[in-house]
Amino acid sequence: EVQVVESGGGLAQPGGSLRLSCEASGFMFPNSPMSWVRQAPGRGLEWVAGISATFSHTYYTDSVKGRFTISRDNPRNTLFLQMNRLRAEDTAVYYCAKEGLYFDHWGQGALVTVSS
Amino acid sequence: IVMTQSPVTLSVSPGERATLSCRASQTVNSNLAWYQQKPGQAPRLLIYGASTRATDIPARFSGSGSGTEFTLTISSLQSEDFAVYFCQQYDKWPLTFGGGTKVEIK
Numbered sequence: 646e647v648q649v650v651e652s653g654g655g656l657a658q659p660g661g662s663l664r665l666s667c668e669a670s671g672f673m674f675p676n677s678p679m680s681w682v683r684q685a686p687g688r689g690l691e692w693v694a695g696i697s698a699t700f701s702h703t704y705y706t707d708s709v710k711g712r713f714t715i716s717r718d719n720p721r722n723t724l725f726l727q728m729n730r731l732r733a734e735d736t737a738v739y740y741c742a743k744e745g746l747y748f749d750h751w752g753q754g755a756l757v758t759v760s761s
Numbered sequence: 762i763v764m765t766q767s768p769v770t771l772s773v774s775p776g777e778r779a780t781l782s783c784r785a786s787q788t789v790n791s792n793l794a795w796y797q798q799k800p801g802q803a804p805r806l807l808i809y810g811a812s813t814r815a816t817d818i819p820a821r822f823s824g825s826g827s828g829t830e831f832t833l834t835i836s837s838l839q840s841e842d843f844a845v846y847f848c849q850q851y852d853k854w855p856l857t858f859g860g861g862t863k864v865e866i867k
Contacts, residue, residue, distance in 0.1 A: 680856075689858055689860045689861050690796075690798075690804065690847055690849070690858040691858065692849075692856040692857065692858065695856070704854055704855070705855075707855065740803055740804075746851035746856070747794035747809045747849060747851050748794075748796075748806060749806045749815060749816075750806075751803035751804055751805070752803065753802075753803055
Protein backbone atom coordinates (compact mmCIF):
# COMPACT_ATOMS: atom_id res chain seq x y z
CA GLU A 646 0.00 0.00 0.00
CA VAL A 647 1.32 3.43 -0.95
CA GLN A 648 1.82 5.67 2.08
CA VAL A 649 3.35 9.08 2.63
CA VAL A 650 3.53 10.41 6.19
CA GLU A 651 4.48 13.98 7.04
CA SER A 652 6.13 15.15 10.24
CA GLY A 653 7.82 18.26 11.58
CA GLY A 654 4.98 20.75 11.60
CA GLY A 655 4.36 23.12 14.48
CA LEU A 656 4.54 26.73 15.60
CA ALA A 657 7.21 29.07 14.33
CA GLN A 658 7.78 32.78 14.77
CA PRO A 659 7.82 35.12 11.79
CA GLY A 660 11.32 34.98 10.36
CA GLY A 661 11.90 31.55 11.86
CA SER A 662 12.50 28.14 10.32
CA LEU A 663 10.91 24.69 10.24
CA ARG A 664 11.80 21.48 8.45
CA LEU A 665 9.12 19.12 7.24
CA SER A 666 9.80 15.46 6.50
CA CYS A 667 7.77 12.95 4.52
CA GLU A 668 8.45 9.22 4.84
CA ALA A 669 7.32 7.18 1.87
CA SER A 670 6.54 3.48 1.59
CA GLY A 671 4.79 1.06 -0.72
CA PHE A 672 6.28 2.33 -3.97
CA MET A 673 9.64 2.94 -5.66
CA PHE A 674 10.42 6.28 -4.04
CA PRO A 675 13.70 6.86 -5.93
CA ASN A 676 11.77 6.62 -9.21
CA SER A 677 9.00 9.03 -8.24
CA PRO A 678 8.93 12.79 -8.55
CA MET A 679 7.50 14.30 -5.36
CA SER A 680 5.81 17.54 -4.36
CA TRP A 681 4.63 19.67 -1.48
CA VAL A 682 1.16 21.25 -1.67
CA ARG A 683 -0.28 23.51 1.02
CA GLN A 684 -3.71 24.63 2.12
CA ALA A 685 -4.23 27.70 4.27
CA PRO A 686 -7.09 27.42 6.81
CA GLY A 687 -10.42 27.46 5.01
CA ARG A 688 -8.75 28.08 1.66
CA GLY A 689 -7.91 26.22 -1.53
CA LEU A 690 -4.87 24.25 -2.56
CA GLU A 691 -1.53 25.78 -3.54
CA TRP A 692 1.36 23.86 -5.08
CA VAL A 693 4.55 24.86 -3.26
CA ALA A 694 7.50 22.87 -4.63
CA GLY A 695 8.42 19.80 -6.63
CA ILE A 696 11.49 17.64 -7.13
CA SER A 697 12.31 15.25 -9.94
CA ALA A 698 13.25 11.64 -9.38
CA THR A 699 16.61 11.06 -10.97
CA PHE A 700 18.57 14.31 -10.91
CA SER A 701 16.66 16.09 -8.15
CA HIS A 702 15.73 19.06 -10.29
CA THR A 703 13.66 21.42 -8.17
CA TYR A 704 10.73 23.73 -8.88
CA TYR A 705 9.07 26.36 -6.67
CA THR A 706 6.12 28.68 -6.65
CA ASP A 707 7.25 32.31 -6.73
CA SER A 708 6.17 33.17 -3.20
CA VAL A 709 8.60 30.66 -1.62
CA LYS A 710 11.59 30.96 -3.96
CA GLY A 711 14.73 31.76 -1.99
CA ARG A 712 13.08 30.83 1.31
CA PHE A 713 12.05 27.17 0.95
CA THR A 714 14.19 24.25 -0.21
CA ILE A 715 12.83 20.87 -1.29
CA SER A 716 15.19 17.91 -1.15
CA ARG A 717 15.11 14.13 -1.00
CA ASP A 718 17.08 11.27 0.54
CA ASN A 719 16.39 8.32 -1.73
CA PRO A 720 18.09 5.62 0.41
CA ARG A 721 15.87 6.69 3.32
CA ASN A 722 12.73 7.09 1.17
CA THR A 723 12.28 10.56 2.63
CA LEU A 724 11.29 13.95 1.21
CA PHE A 725 12.08 17.21 2.98
CA LEU A 726 10.94 20.83 2.90
CA GLN A 727 13.25 23.29 4.64
CA MET A 728 11.29 26.48 5.31
CA ASN A 729 13.26 29.61 6.27
CA ARG A 730 12.25 33.23 6.79
CA LEU A 731 8.71 32.13 7.51
CA ARG A 732 5.83 34.58 7.15
CA ALA A 733 2.32 34.63 8.59
CA GLU A 734 0.97 33.82 5.13
CA ASP A 735 2.89 30.53 5.15
CA THR A 736 0.45 29.26 7.80
CA ALA A 737 -1.17 26.17 6.27
CA VAL A 738 -1.47 22.42 6.26
CA TYR A 739 1.41 21.11 4.17
CA TYR A 740 0.78 17.93 2.21
CA CYS A 741 3.42 15.65 0.80
CA ALA A 742 2.22 14.30 -2.55
CA LYS A 743 3.46 11.55 -4.79
CA GLU A 744 4.29 12.50 -8.36
CA GLY A 745 5.37 15.80 -9.74
CA LEU A 746 2.66 16.93 -12.14
CA TYR A 747 -0.61 15.58 -10.77
CA PHE A 748 -0.79 13.88 -7.40
CA ASP A 749 -2.04 10.35 -7.02
CA HIS A 750 -1.30 9.88 -3.32
CA TRP A 751 -1.30 12.41 -0.51
CA GLY A 752 -0.30 12.34 3.13
CA GLN A 753 -2.61 13.53 5.89
CA GLY A 754 -0.74 16.80 6.16
CA ALA A 755 1.38 18.68 8.67
CA LEU A 756 0.10 21.93 10.19
CA VAL A 757 2.51 24.84 10.13
CA THR A 758 1.51 27.93 12.10
CA VAL A 759 3.56 31.10 11.83
CA SER A 760 2.72 33.51 14.61
CA SER A 761 4.37 35.60 17.28
CA ILE B 762 -2.09 30.07 -15.46
CA VAL B 763 -5.21 31.06 -13.51
CA MET B 764 -7.80 28.32 -13.03
CA THR B 765 -11.39 29.46 -12.40
CA GLN B 766 -14.03 27.05 -11.16
CA SER B 767 -17.78 27.54 -11.27
CA PRO B 768 -20.07 27.53 -9.51
CA VAL B 769 -18.52 28.13 -6.11
CA THR B 770 -21.32 26.11 -4.50
CA LEU B 771 -23.59 23.57 -6.18
CA SER B 772 -26.71 22.29 -4.39
CA VAL B 773 -27.80 18.90 -5.69
CA SER B 774 -30.18 16.20 -4.49
CA PRO B 775 -28.90 12.64 -4.07
CA GLY B 776 -29.32 10.70 -7.29
CA GLU B 777 -29.15 13.82 -9.46
CA ARG B 778 -26.44 14.75 -11.92
CA ALA B 779 -23.79 17.34 -11.01
CA THR B 780 -21.80 19.31 -13.57
CA LEU B 781 -18.75 21.28 -12.42
CA SER B 782 -16.77 23.65 -14.65
CA CYS B 783 -13.14 24.66 -14.74
CA ARG B 784 -11.68 27.31 -17.04
CA ALA B 785 -8.00 28.03 -17.69
CA SER B 786 -6.70 31.51 -18.50
CA GLN B 787 -4.68 29.99 -21.37
CA THR B 788 -4.59 26.62 -22.97
CA VAL B 789 -3.45 23.70 -20.82
CA ASN B 790 -4.08 21.16 -23.59
CA SER B 791 -5.37 18.04 -21.78
CA ASN B 792 -3.05 18.46 -18.80
CA LEU B 793 -5.79 18.78 -16.22
CA ALA B 794 -6.63 16.85 -13.07
CA TRP B 795 -9.62 16.81 -10.73
CA TYR B 796 -9.54 16.11 -6.98
CA GLN B 797 -12.15 15.52 -4.32
CA GLN B 798 -11.62 16.72 -0.75
CA LYS B 799 -13.79 15.95 2.25
CA PRO B 800 -13.58 17.90 5.53
CA GLY B 801 -10.47 17.05 7.53
CA GLN B 802 -9.09 14.81 4.80
CA ALA B 803 -6.42 15.06 2.17
CA PRO B 804 -7.48 15.51 -1.45
CA ARG B 805 -8.05 12.40 -3.56
CA LEU B 806 -7.18 12.21 -7.26
CA LEU B 807 -10.27 11.54 -9.40
CA ILE B 808 -9.28 12.37 -12.99
CA TYR B 809 -6.04 13.10 -14.86
CA GLY B 810 -5.39 13.82 -18.51
CA ALA B 811 -8.75 15.66 -18.44
CA SER B 812 -10.72 12.44 -18.83
CA THR B 813 -8.87 9.41 -17.42
CA ARG B 814 -10.24 8.08 -14.14
CA ALA B 815 -7.67 7.36 -11.47
CA THR B 816 -7.39 3.94 -9.85
CA ASP B 817 -10.55 2.78 -8.01
CA ILE B 818 -12.59 5.85 -8.98
CA PRO B 819 -16.22 4.89 -9.73
CA ALA B 820 -17.52 5.20 -13.27
CA ARG B 821 -20.10 7.82 -12.21
CA PHE B 822 -17.22 10.34 -12.26
CA SER B 823 -16.26 11.53 -15.73
CA GLY B 824 -14.12 14.33 -17.07
CA SER B 825 -14.16 16.09 -20.41
CA GLY B 826 -12.72 19.07 -22.22
CA SER B 827 -9.41 20.32 -23.56
CA GLY B 828 -7.67 23.62 -24.12
CA THR B 829 -9.29 26.06 -21.70
CA GLU B 830 -12.69 24.56 -20.84
CA PHE B 831 -13.18 21.47 -18.71
CA THR B 832 -16.06 19.69 -17.03
CA LEU B 833 -16.35 17.16 -14.23
CA THR B 834 -19.64 15.28 -14.25
CA ILE B 835 -20.97 13.11 -11.45
CA SER B 836 -23.77 11.16 -13.09
CA SER B 837 -25.81 10.22 -10.00
CA LEU B 838 -24.72 11.76 -6.72
CA GLN B 839 -24.19 9.42 -3.81
CA SER B 840 -24.05 10.56 -0.18
CA GLU B 841 -20.27 10.11 -0.12
CA ASP B 842 -19.84 12.50 -3.09
CA PHE B 843 -20.77 15.64 -1.17
CA ALA B 844 -17.40 17.35 -0.90
CA VAL B 845 -15.22 20.07 -2.42
CA TYR B 846 -13.79 19.50 -5.89
CA PHE B 847 -10.64 21.14 -7.26
CA CYS B 848 -9.21 21.24 -10.75
CA GLN B 849 -5.46 21.57 -11.36
CA GLN B 850 -3.41 22.25 -14.47
CA TYR B 851 -0.03 20.68 -15.01
CA ASP B 852 0.75 22.04 -18.45
CA LYS B 853 3.06 24.81 -17.24
CA TRP B 854 5.01 25.74 -14.11
CA PRO B 855 3.93 26.81 -11.59
CA LEU B 856 1.26 24.15 -11.22
CA THR B 857 -2.00 25.84 -10.27
CA PHE B 858 -5.34 24.86 -8.76
CA GLY B 859 -8.79 26.27 -9.13
CA GLY B 860 -10.54 27.75 -6.11
CA GLY B 861 -12.86 24.77 -5.73
CA THR B 862 -16.55 23.92 -6.04
CA LYS B 863 -18.42 22.75 -2.98
CA VAL B 864 -21.11 20.18 -3.78
CA GLU B 865 -23.72 20.26 -1.04
CA ILE B 866 -26.93 18.44 -0.35
CA LYS B 867 -30.03 20.22 -1.65
